[in-house]
Amino acid sequence: MKKRQEIGRGLRLCVNQSGERVMDKRVNVLTVIPNESYEAFAKSLQQEIEDETGAQFEGRIKNARSKALVKRNEKLSAEEAELFREIWDKINYKTRFSVELDTPELIDLCTKALADTHQYPITQAPKIRADKARIVMNRYGVEGMHVGTGESNAVYLSSSVPDVYAYIQNRVHLSRSTIFSILDRSGRLNELLINPQAFLDLAISAIKSCLQALMVKGIEYHNLPGQRYEMSLCEEAMETYLSSVYPPGNSETVTPLAKTLMQAQAINSEREPVGEPFACVVTQSGTENEFASLCALDGNNVRFFFKLPAKFKIPTPLGTYNPDWAVVLEGDTRVYFVAETKSSTVEAERRLAENLQIKCGIAHFKLSPDVVFQPVTTPGQLKAPA
Numbered sequence: 269m270k271k272r273q274e275i276g277r278g279l280r281l282c283v284n285q286s287g288e289r290v291m292d293k294r295v296n297v298l299t300v301i302p303n304e305s306y307e308a309f310a311k312s313l314q315q316e317i318e319d320e321t322g323a324q325f326e327g328r329i330k331n332a333r334s335k336a337l338v339k340r341n342e343k344l345s346a347e348e349a350e351l352f353r354e355i356w357d358k359i360n361y362k363t364r365f366s367v368e369l370d371t372p373e374l375i376d377l378c379t380k381a382l383a384d385t386h387q388y389p390i391t392q393a394p395k396i397r398a399d400k401a402r403i404v405m406n407r408y409g410v411e412g413m414h415v416g417t418g419e420s421n422a423v424y425l426s427s428s429v430p431d432v433y434a435y436i437q438n439r440v441h442l443s444r445s446t447i448f449s450i451l452d453r454s455g456r457l458n459e460l461l462i463n464p465q466a467f468l469d470l471a472i473s474a475i476k477s478c479l480q481a482l483m484v485k486g487i488e489y490h491n492l493p494g495q496r497y498e499m500s501l502c503e504e505a506m507e508t509y510l511s512s513v514y515p516p517g518n519s520e521t522v523t524p525l526a527k528t529l530m531q532a533q534a535i536n537s538e539r540e541p542v543g544e545p546f547a548c549v550v551t552q553s554g555t556e557n558e559f560a561s562l563c564a565l566d567g568n569n570v571r572f573f574f575k576l577p578a579k580f581k582i583p584t585p586l587g588t589y590n591p592d593w594a595v596v597l598e599g600d601t602r603v604y605f606v607a608e609t610k611s612s613t614v615e616a617e618r619r620l621a622e623n624l625q626i627k628c629g630i631a632h633f634k635l636s637p638d639v640v641f642q643p644v645t646t647p648g649q650l651k652a653p654a
Contacts, residue, residue: 271313272320275300288621291552293512304408334534336513337541338550339505341531351572351596352529355604356502358636359594362495365583365628368486369479375449377478382454388474391459391467394422429464439472440479450475477620483585484624489632501577502529506550510534513548514557523561525549529574549575555645556592559609563595563647570647572596576606584628586621591629591641595650603652606633608643 275298282296283289290296302309314325344352382388400416432451433444440447451457451471459467513532515522525547533545549560556575563573573595581588593607608626615623626643633641644650 270316271309272316275313286621293552294508303410308408332509332511334510335507336510336532336534337505337507338513338530338532338548340503341529341547344529348527348572352574353499355572355594355596356499358604358638359606359633360497360499361635362492362497363489363583363632363635364492365487365489367483367488367585369482371446374478374482375446375453377482378450378475379453381474381478382450382456382471388470391463391470393462396420396422429460430468432460432468435468436472436475440475442475480585480624481620484627487585487628487631489635491635497580501579502574504577507535508550512550512552514551514560515546515548523564525560525564527564527570527572551575555609555611559593559607559645559647566647569597569599570595571598571602582628582632584625586624589625589628595647597650597652601652604639605650606639606641607647607650608641610643610645613643613645613649
């Protein structure tokens with residue numbers, strides 16, 4: 269019924285295969301194709317927001333399609349170049365991992381998880397939902413107006429139960445006896461007859477979460493002899509939206525960056541450079557912007573920092589993981605950090621997948637005794653080991 273609702277529906281779509289929000293601004297782009305002029309659509313949207321929130325758009329509108337070319341800073345000082353080489357040589361090793369898995373412990377974890385009906389709700393019978401709308405014609409064109417919703421139970425004579433073992437084993441690599449023990453001890457097998465598809469998907473979700481947590485608990489990393497990430501990985505130029513770059517252009521109201529690796533330069537539609545290049549990092553959140561700003565302001569401790577390239581990945585049971593930052597601090601001694609920026613340092617306030625990735629990062633960087641891996645919100649939380 270409102271432009272904000274239309275935009276909201278589109279903004280909810282950008283998730284990955286696990287249903288997790290994708291924050292990368294190079295991917296998370298919503299393209300609006302209105303059935304009216306773009307000017308009329310934008311004006312109507314802005315007016316709705318102003319009426320409901322009191323916000324004013326005058327002087328705040330920017331071209332979100334503006335792009336920049338990001339590449340390695342050609343004007344690094346000799347000291348900065350040396351600091352980059354030092355920390356890169358300490359973190360650029362590649363690894364593989366092995367895990368210890370206790371099957372009885374896995375069965376117990378999965379059974380307890382499925383017993384939590386708040387996290388894994390009781391399976392409901394299929395329902396039929398009907399939405400009613402009417403067509404409205406006005407000066408802007410033809411629009412649909414939602415006028416009612418109805419819901420009723422689906423009526424069917426029999427429910428075909430699929431091959432339970434095959435269905436689960438195609439998604440989780442466990443033996444049939446382990447799967448049977450989990451389902452049998454869960455006390456929820458009767459839900460297979462209510463809605464087989466829904467129950468099996470719910471059981472797989474619980475098993476995956478428990479399996480990943482148990483694998484990370486017993487994870488151990490091993491160096492791959494002779495395999496390292498090349499320094500050229502940080503020299504690859506990339507084209508991205510200017511809104512993904514911090515600071516946003518040569519802004520006079522944002523702290524300019526220094527002591528970092530990359531620089532950006534705005535480009536026009538013909539990919540020709542516009543304006544002067546400036547030191548930058550490519551970020552994905554306000555937390556990362558704040559971290560970069562504080563690193564630039566800390567002239568006493570932070571000697572050098574940069575965002576790790578997207579191709580710098582650590583293998584984990586959850587898939588590959590790309591840590592956020594490399595930071596060189598120097599107080600009484602020089603310390604090398606790999607930092608993962610989160611909006612909270614409290615484990616209970618983060619998602620399970622985030623906590624598991626952090627544990628994998630800690631285990632991976634234990635192979636380099638000179639490097640400290642830490643989840644932080646600000647650079648001031650980086651602490652050298654005692």
